[in-house]
Amino acid sequence: MAMPSFLEEDTTLIDVNRDDPSSSSEGGGSDGDDKSILAHEIESKKPPTYSRFTQQELPACKPIITPKLVIVSFTLIGFLFIPIGKTALSASNNVVEIAKRYDMECIPEIYSNNILHYIQSVGTNKTCTVKFTVPKHMKGPVFIYYQLTNFYQNYRKMSYGVPLRSRIKDTKYMGSRSDRQLTSKAYEGAELEKCEPLEKVGEEPIVPCGLVAWSMFNDTYSFSVKDKALIVNKTNIAWESDKETRFGSDVYPKNFQTGDVIGGAKLNSSIPLSEQEDLMVWMRTATLRNFRKLYGRIDVDLEANDEIAVEIQNNYNSYGYGGEKLLVLSTTSAFGGQNKFLGVAYLTVGGFCFFFAIIFAIIYHFKRREIGDTAYLSWNRNPVGYYMK
């Protein structure tokens, strides 16, 4: 739609493309050896076959970008984009989003100088309660996300596997997993080398293996409003395709998190992977180092000024790498979550289009020129004949 409309055939004065076929060839003739372009020696005594294609005279349209066209199209784009931008912006404004950072809040005072110890030791009580108020009415479903910052889930560590011995192609954080292993019990030992060093315990494969699964997020949240617990729906938070195909229903976690250093969540080894939706969500590696992942849904509306208390099991060690943890509650709109950028961008672009349309119109009005005026050709314009580059 932004393309200049096509004029029928050529309308410029200097470009008359319509060639009279009768003038260019006697036509006809049987098919020459047109295929033998490379065969130099073949010197056909026959005249070349005439067709509009071979003579490069196919009917064509030639878009000529005239000032009018530019002005019109820019105006149209402006007209189109500004409403879209407005809608997007208002949709974004209608989204209610609560983001609560809790990682520092949940460290007891006595551990404030020894956070790592606190978070790494098994015996410490990691429960903490965070409260916040709903600023506006939040229409259900309200999505619960956890947000991590500074966590390079997109980190790709180069594979320095032992030369020759290994067939490793790609060991990186985001590659430190065996997707094949996850699909079916039969492949439990498949592509384990990708998971190095977390591929085996003894001779037994780890399921799910690799750094990604190992570092799975394991904080838990439970919500209550006015001491009344809110039900968090944790089903259907993962992708359908993950549940159906990528995570097999006969694959059970095995030897997971049994090593010396525990990375994150432990999995219930009696539940097949196809039902471990948190794992699926986690295994969808994020694009950027700051990312949100869906934790669950609250299917009821939250009223404005409700005070929500969240009981958090603060298990995940984000302190080791200097990351933050946030809890996010958000409604959605047709344009997704809260995002002003989209609307602003549309408005800006639309505005620029308008602006330029006006500028062009002014220029066009005051400095009008006929299209195809041969007097403007360089050699006509400059009788001395010097042509400056």
Added chain:
Amino acid sequence: MTSGRPLLSSLDNSSVSGQPLLHHSGSLGTLGVSRPADSVNTSILHLARGEPFEVDCLEKDKGRVHFVGDNSFRSANPVGESFDSVVTTKRLQSLDSEFFEEVSLECSTQLSKHLVSWGATAKEMLHNDNNATFSTSFEISRDSGNLGKPKRRSRPKSLQLDEDVLREEDARFIYINDPRRTNDQYEFTGNEIRTSKYTLITFLPKNIFIQFHRVAYLYFLAIAALNQLPPLAVFGRTVSLFPLLFVLCVTAIKDGYEDWRRHRSDRNENNREALIFQSGQLRSKKWKHIRVGEVMKISANETIPCDMVLLGTSDPSGVAYIQTMNLDGESNLKTRYARQETSLAVFEGRAISGLIRCEQPNRNIYEFTANMEFNGQKYSLSQSNIVLRGCQLKNTGWIIGVVVYAGQETKAMLNSAASPSKRSRLENYMNRETLWLSIFLFIMCLVVATGMGLWLAQYENQLDYLPYYRKRYFTLGKDYRKEYKFYGIPMEIFFSFLSSIIVFQIMIPISLYITMELVRIGQSYFMIGDSHMYDSISGSRFQCRSLNINEDLGQIRYVFSDKTGTLTENKMEFRRASVNGKNYGGSLLTADPLQTESISAATTNRRWKLKSTIAVDSELLELLHKDLVGDERIVAHDFFLALAACNTVIPIRTCDGFSSCTDSQFFEDADTMDYQGESPDEQALVSAASAYGYTLFERTSGHIVIDVNGEKLRFGVLGMHEFDSVRKRMSVVIRFPNNAVKVLVKGADNSMLSILAKDSGRDDHARRAATESHLTEYSSQGLRTLVIAARDLTEEELELWQCRFDDASTSLTDRAAKLRQTAALIECDLTLLGATAIEDRLQEGVPETIESLRQAGIKVWVLTGDKQETAISIGLSCKLLTKDMEQIIVNGNSENECRKLLADAKAKCCLKSSSKGSQYLKCNENAEMDYLERPEKEEVPLALIIDGNSLVYILEKELESELYDIATYCKVVVCCRVAPLQKAGIVDLIKSRTDDMTLAIGDGANDVSMIQMADVGVGICGQEGRQAVMASDFAMGQFRFLKRLLLVHGHWNYQRIGYLVLYNFYRNAVFVLMLFWYILFTAFSTTSALTDWSSVLYSVVYTSVPTIVVGILDKDLSHRTLLQYPKLYGVGYRHEAYNIHLFWITMADTLWQSLVLFGVPLVTYKESTIDIWSIGNLWTVAVVILVNIHLAMDIQRWVLITHVAVWGSVIIAFACVVVLDSIPIFPNYGLTSSGVIVKYLETLHHPKLKMPCMLASIAHVHARCLRKMDID
């Protein structure tokens, strides 16, 4: 030609009749008589004839050559003191050096023949009676000819000179008929030739070596090698090799096939058979086994397999006719001679043995220096004794000769310079930009590596604990707490650098090379298929023989054109005649063969017909069939006799039957008459005379037979003064059957009119005035005019002349000057007979083509082997030269002279420029600046005419730059009398000094070196064989197609390829930059959000087809426009479609577009749940859409195929992404199947993404348009 019969009957009215003795009276002996008398004479003559004027002598005496020229004649006078000078010294002094150059370069076969025929005089004997050996006489002649010094003084020097030429160590010794001994000491090259580049063994290394001249290939090789290192393998190891291997293989197969064809033709050539004397018998032997020193026999119409010295021919006088078409492109026959001594020996069936001492192999086909020891005596050999490989024996039964040069050492092979592999200019520029791209690449990698280093340094202590970066084994076991896959920060940085190279490798697009090849094939397809470039007369299509340089056609600045056969049809036609002051030929009757037939049938009973039919003027024809009474009739009679007699044309009759007629020269039933001569003009005149009933029937050295309306008349030829460029006329003295002696003269009008009889009557006066007005009329029509005159000679005059003539023609010193003086004796007081006008038919559309090319800003230079006069007249008729041009003629005969002439010319140029009121600098400035027409204020355009002899001095000296300055300043340059390699030299002159593209066009074998030297070589499929076509890059039927080829196809090709390259750079750079920006967000780990497959398919599948289609089909302007406004061609040589500015603009554009492309989704999905593969897919689809829209915006003409290709490839890209996502083993699996993409579309993230990009492009394009509009 001389027959065994005594031919004296028509001659022997004088005192010599029947007497074989040569005595002082200086009368004539015909060859047949003189031969048995003393063979010595001819040998002297040989010596005397050729050597003094050989170019090489001049070259060898550079220090002294300045004597040649004016001085030579002055100092020659003492030598020629026996003359009572009719012509004054002053006149002699005025003779310029042209004369020498004329003779020397021509090595005129006529001249030699003529001298052999008439030359043997006793005078010469007496003259040389002190000579003990013949080699001494040779030396004298050489020296005196050269330096014009008195004999006595020069002798010692001359001895040295000779030694110089054939010094023992330099010479090549050839023992005739003793190849074993010949090859004993020195191993001479065998006769096997090899034009192929590779052998089976060398093919692979050599071909790969040549291919890797492309910088990009080296790069890809390095990348592939990097990818083999396990720590770096980003893509599969073998997979990364495929693109390079594919490109290499395709090219190798192409090269291999071409070379195989060359091998095949070599094999064919080498396995041809020839007859060789082996142990006294003639045996057949393959060409490749022929050795130097062997004696071989060649029969008529056979091709000569190697350079050989003639020993004998089927003609007792030792004459052989050869066609040198393959060598110099001239289609007429040339005469070569066997030495009388050997010829006799051969004839008598004796075995010949002797020693030939000749110069080392060289390229000069117009020169040969050697001597022969035979029967204990030394004879000299020259160019007229050697036949060269590639020539064909014509009109001669057989020849016997000894091989002197074989195989690669033959002059023909030495002249065929190895064809350099051509690469298009644009591709060279592209390599430069590739270098820039690699610098970008390097910077990007450096950024990544540095970032990686900084990041690692920052987190160094935490690396063990980062959940996404574990450097140690914590798993229990033997590896516990051992660092794994961590080489320390410096190495990590290094590896990071290398792996980012791999990730960013498509910054330099390998697919571009494949794309370009494909596009060129497509372009060639259209060029071949262009019905406007089909020559229906010869039925030849346009041919693309080289696929690498299509776009060069759009950037040509210099066109070097051959003349004969390229500009002209090489067919002279007799058009008009002015006889006795009456103009004929205004209305020619071509279409009335019946009438002509009836007339000729009624009046003649000839049984032959001309090969070509000539239109005749009925009025004139009628006049000629009247009885021989009346002034008008007699003048016409003489006129046509002069046409038929005053020439050097050889009539050749061929039978209609299949039997060879070469020996049947006297069979009356010979059927077809063909005239062979050096000058096509003469051929035309003779043919015309024949058409009017005066058929030259037979020409021997002593007489000619002319069939006048059925009656055969035999005329004795008493002497002939050859055409030379000083006199600009030729004359022949003939004795009529009735014993009257007449001199018939023909020549250029200005030289003729001054020597006409002054005291003429009123009638004569009127006739002269009328003829002159006719001449003006003819020449204004672009016809080549000649004036015919005659004069009766009295016995006294005849005797005086004959005495002088014999003396002069056998003189060893200054023969040319003496002959000229002799000619002056009789070439005076002539009676005007009339004038002729000949048309050298230009090819159709030549003037228009040249005009268009000139308008397009292309300089057309004509390089021709023709004489200066011919070249100029053709230049005029094809509107290359115009009357208002000032001609600067450079035809020096020595270095100093050339220097002087060039200085003069330069002065003229700069005078011109300074007279325009500008400084001297302007001169050079102009040369660079004249993109379009020269400013009009320049009063007189200059034309430079330079001849081959001057070029000999100029091209090898520092004078070259002078010539270059002048030549580029002049509007037109015509080079005449240039040898094949000089043509290449001239092309090289321009090529090496400018960046301008050169194109050479020619049709003959003599143009091959030029065609190969030029950036673009175009061959004309003409009459002159296939060599030019074989060596060319493009071949076509007519010169006029050049206009369309350059202005239309060249323009298109250039535009297309130029855009293609830029677009490819853009396309890949956008993609790579997009990857680069993302890597900055992944802690500098070389993560790609895109799947590997998308990365690979991006440039191969997602975006390549539209590129190719646009590269083949897009047209910025229609061919009509391009032809109508030739100046549009200028965009090519101004590099407007592809240059470094455009490159930088494109790169800036790329930067902006990639930022938008990357940034918009990133900001949109900041802190969202989106996963890496989803956004990767988004980016994939977005970049494909973006680049295709970018392309779509630059497309000038939309045909259906373009639509299909552009939109189709967007759809295909989308489809591919969907397919890739539905394969479960990929980590990105399930994106589209769960409708994620659809979801994106719903949330309008996706179109949003495109909008800014599109807008960016639109804005960009519009800005460009507006800028253009403003400028224009």
